[in-house]
Amino acid sequence: MLSLVAPPAFGRAAPPAEGGAAGLVLRAVLAGGPLTRTAVGRAIGLSPAAVSRHTADLIALGLLRELPPQGPPRSGRPQLPLDIDTRGHLAMGVHIGVPWLTFALLDLRGRVVAHERLPRQGDASDVLRVVRAHLPGFVARRSAGRPLLGLGVVTGGWVDSERGTVVEHGPLGWQDVPVRDVLAGATRLPVHLDSHARALAQAELLFGAGHGATELVHLFVGNVVDAAIATSGGVLRGRRSRAGDIGHLPVPGSTEPCPCGRTGCLQASVSERTLARRAHREGLLPAPDFDRLLALAGAGEPAALRLFEERLRLVAPAAELLLNMLNPEVLVVTEAGLAVAPGLAEHLHRRLAEHARPEAARLVTAGSFGVDVLAVAACAGVLDSAYRRPMELRTAPVAAWSGARVAAASTAH
Known part of the structure; x- marks a missing residue:
């Protein structure tokens, strides 16, 4: 049986460190890109050497990429524009609603790559069992083998993000459900649990x-x-x-x-x-x-x-x-x-x-997100974390868990 009684919290976790200058660089390119390194430095007040160092790190992580030179050729070293690299990493998420479970994959610009939904049935234990069983196949079908940044889980009601717990969701009848602990073991990825109002506020700040x-x-x-x-x-x-x-x-x-x-x-x-x-x-x-x-x-x-x-x-x-x-x-x-x-x-x-x-x-x-709103909400916490703390990213190739673990996940109790 899944244990669905959350342990008490003794004190508050320390807030996570922000991403420092690397996060500033990444968010500047998201906001105004494509941008040259010079334009990035002007936007956030960093020296050319610091911008070059951080952009090299972000390119190596697969978060930024260089584009071909724009405009007519000039003498000297060309200024290569930087843009968000949307070809690789994906954010994975699940929105737990009253009628539906929405599974989603988003790229680094918050665009929906794939989504599926299933009817939401049963109590909290039933729902989390369905989520654990469905995620591996969903990723195997829809991700094209791209690496995952993490798993977002979003629902309504009172969601305690620090403890990873849905404290109370009246329409679902949930109380003190330790969602993060249950799902982290199934995916071996960071799990970002939040309310849909806060998740969408993050998405509106980033992309909307x-x-x-x-x-x-x-x-x-x-x-x-x-x-x-x-x-x-x-x-x-x-x-x-x-x-x-x-x-x-x-x-x-x-x-x-x-x-x-x-x-x-x-x-x-x-x-x-x-x-x-x-x-x-x-x-x-x-x-x-x-x-x-x-x-x-x-x-x-x-x-x-x-x-x-x-x-x-x-x-x-x-x-x-x-x-x-x-x-x-x-x-x-x-x-x-x-x-x-x-x-x-x-x-x-x-x-x-x-x-x-x-x-x-x-x-x-x-x-801002129309009929894709629940898919965007599901993944917003993962993307917000990536843009705030890019150097702390933990990525996992899809093959590390989506294939061999399908059978184990589908039979998990």
């Missing part, structure tokens, strides 16, 4: 709407509703990684019962399950099925769009509260309707403009 920003708030609206706060370019976690728990904010006028015992909590009022039940009650669906409702909204069905507009109306006060409290450079709202029907963003902005300061409402944008 937060690109170039240091102060960002991310609001995730799904079956779980939570927020993530980025300040000085890093994501705030709070004590035991509980920062951003907004699911029980009161929604005026809502009578939706919440498992906490109250009525009108934000998460209960706007969750995907709640929306699907409303669509069924109104005769829009033969049974509560959020995926079918989302497809109708994407096809422009007016009744489906009205339900998503109502959902955003209920979400808007929470977004306004976050804007007023935190005053970020950008507030990103990840919500499924916005991904399939971009016109809904205008509805959200109108709702915010009714209450928030006009300039604040302009800071709100939809999530």
